[in-house]
Amino acid sequence: MKTHQPLAVSAIVAAVLASGCGGGGNNNTLPFIGFGNPPVATVPPPSGPAALTCDDTLKASFKPDASTSVVAVKSFKKGDALVLGGAATATTPVAANDVCMVKLNVGPGNSGPEGAPSTSPGIGIEIWLPSKAAWNSRVHALGGGGWQGGVAGSAAAIASSDAADVAGKEGAVSSTTDTGHASLAGGAFAMNPDGTINKTLWTDFASRGIHEQAVKTKALAAAYYGTPAKYAYWDGGSTGGRQGLNLAQNNPTDFDGIIANYPAINWTRFITAELYPQIVFQRDLGGVAPTRAQQDLVSNAAVAACDVVAGQHLGYVLDPASCTYDPTTDLTVLCTSDGGTNATSACVTKVQAAAINKVWYGMTADGSAPSPATDNGWSAASSSTLPGSANQRWFGQSRGTSLYGAMFAGFGLNGLTSPNGAFPIASDQVALELQNSTIGDPSFVNATGNGQSLWKQLSYAQLSNAYDRGVTLQPQFGNINTDNPDLSAFKNRGGKMLTWHGLADELIMAQGTVNYYNRVAAKTGGLSDVQGFYRLYLVPGAGHGNPNGTSNPAAEVPYFTPTQFYDALTAWVEKGTAPDALTLQTLGGAAAKTRPICVYPKKITYTSGDTGSAASYTCS
Template identity: 35%
Template sequence: MSALLTGLALTIGLTAMSPTGQAASPASGEPVRSCASLPELTFADGTRVTGAEETDAICHVRLLVPGSVNIAVSLPAHGWNGRFQGVGGGGYAGVLTPPDAAARAGYAAAATDTGHTGSPLSGAWAWSPTGMKQDLITDFAERSVHEMTVKGKAVTRAYYGTAPDHSYWNGCSTGGRQGLMEAQRHPEDYDGILSAAPAINWDRFIPAELWPQVVMRESGHVVSSCTFEAVNKAVVAACDGQDGVTDGIVDPRTCRFDPSKLIGTTTPCGTVTAEDAAVVKKIWQGPRRKNGSFLWYGLTPGTSFAGLAGSTSTGQAAPFPITADWFTYWLAKNPDFDWRTVTTAGFADWFDRSRTEYHDVIGTDDPDLRAFRDGGGKLVLWHGWADQLIFPQGTIDYYQRVAARMGGLDRTERFARLFMAPGVAHCSGGPGAAPVDPLAALVKWVEEGKAPNTLAGANGELTRPLCRWPSVPRYTGHGSTSDAANFRCAAAYGPQRR
């Protein structure tokens, strides 16, 4: 049989039958054909099913889209919940991990390598001696995820005999950026998008990640991890209780800490110097032009320096690999480039080059979400305040611009909400409470119309409500400070907001 699905002609050469040979009801959540039969599917654009095998009650399907985009689809052999889930990647992607966790939760799910293979930390694949590989860059930035979504839904329909009732995106970091690209460029693909710590503003935050290393090089020494840890302990000691609770969690919006106060302080690794304090101050400040004007954000006080200002055990500088490759292959376009030639005085030139060449390709910061909103789409964003890799201020900046474009915060919250997680690092980790099951909150919003006022957060025995921006959790003054029930969402400065 044949069907037209989202503009793609899908030709199926088999009768829709259950694995036992009996016609199955599309609403049963059971397949109408065998997993082994799926390689017989053909696509008008030349996409091929390269493999299909059922293992551990999951039908694992592999597809190859012309242009080298590989897709993995995981389909529950029994008990499909009628939903499709697109699962995001990380870093530069380049790996194909079957989305089995989503399938075990009842979803038909898909993932992609985004059109190239290699370590997610390596961006060398985009470069060649004859020029940048624009097709691969486009696949990575946008095309692969849309193809994955369309083809994944087509395979889902072929297997179960019916299209998904609802489709959801779930991703963090690069996966968060991919979800927002879908909302901006392909708003019809998903009913709900969960975007965590999104790698949007890619053309700006990626070069900004090198700033800590450039600052340290110009200071004449690499600040030790021990000294950085001492600084963060001092930040916590000074700012922890400002929210009314002493729990090791810092709200950077209210923390005003001057690192110069630590000069002369003795630490397990020596005495904090004026040079150490100056480095910390510049890292927190973020990259600037020669005249001191803003380029991008820096790390928030209390956030780990290990990712962007890391060093080796021998005290050598250790730039974050994703950023080092961005300068080497995407900006300098020279595999022999030495990042140490980048200076604070010349940093703006590199930053501007990144914006000029790649903003339209991978900036992923278009605030016009009218098509997504008008199609009934719902968006849940969340970001940890202690993110050591992607500056959380960039996500807030984007959300503010969305609100301005969409008619104000009240109107924006009808379809898109942002939740900030104090003390939470990149996607997870840190002393704060991370969202427990934000996808469930998104599903409830899409399917029941119940918009989340908070997200449930937890870190071991610690539970906290994660409040929608710009509200923050405030202790009521009664009961355990580890129990979310004893916190309310309040304005950062002002009366409570419920």
């Protein structure tokens, strides 16, 4: 799996399904400052030969602290089906090499009625160890997606075949966690049965779970191999990206290198804003969302208006920050009844076109949006202060992105502008902010009343109030926003961090990552200082952990090869080789197209030659 870019789609889908039809990405690839975490005891490495073996004796032998117990231990030989407590099928993954799986539970968890989403025995952690001869002396821990959760602490099921692959193919110790809850009922775990905020599990989800994952993974590696790991790496995207930044902010010694891709930082801000498109449709369009064909028509028109390089259409937008396409003035997409020239069923009215402009601009307090020629929604991204205090509360999806998330729709899941309803993580989050379970969809389960989709009744002002409440409730939410720009402790300990964010991300707006990076620079001493330990790359056309996030299915978007980003990080940490521009390439096909991606704030600039060749561009 390693950097996990091409495999992120499957991880996203797993996370989405685990969250009740909503989710984010997994390790690189659909989110806390978490102050005041309880101290975690570490275990010094044993002297002499490793004392642990991969069998049930490990349950008694590995006792890092009083809160931790070993739930399960199982040895897998190369080619064994990766399955627990059930029969393998033709699609069951197999072990790439001999590996040892260890599952832990770290208490105290949260007590409550049996079966309630908020009831938890503790933090589940699944650790995979390569054979002792194959270990490369690294820890390569993986982040999660969406609300995470799942079976990391269960003795009956395997949580991550990706982590098993890291151990089996790469030779690194890997791990994952359920962040303190096994519930698959989306965000319902974060509300107690009486409707109050579950501060314990918010904290486990926001920060404590991943810190315990780091500490226990390294402790088990030291005990199992008889020597500590030389290097420890975190690798995550979406929620996993937020987790990586949380670790850098609050536990800077946990990892030497961190991959924090398309990070779900500013959690309550951007996730509340993820519900905004549906509120636009409710308030402006009578609750009837534009069809997928209508959304694609307008988004592809935006691509065609903004993708031209050297007189040729790339098929995706190279720089959405400069795209000011306005469908309300484009006769080719407007219906003939509204003065346009489009007589197809996919045509849009001026009211629908204005609604899509609102989606692109981003959430506002009153449901307004300026003309794209005046402000296309990107202006606040380059600021060194958080947006949200003015009328624009948060950013919108970039022009040319698949608004409803064509990739997710293929799995029957709702994207942000889906005609089938809200993105579930967004409706869950707003229900938690307003402490009203009925705001959520029926998948939100609580003893005070299950979800009734009452989000549909929210006004623009009420959604804006939920946004403000989400910020105010950060102490109760475990400081989930993870928006602290002070990374000085991570920098001073010698840590290195890499982030990439797709400019056609269907779920998390890249502008939020750009804004955070600029705030880090303002806090730390300037861009040149930040780039000494933390580098950001913006990837044109790329989606939420998938190569093509655009509305154009034929777009040939250069993307990462499987180990490319992780290799860049390890070279920086272990050899001091700081990455500069990286060359991406289209995956598959006979004639690969290549493109550089630049260290922010540099942008890709065409010079001359073949528009499909990286050699025809510079970073400036």
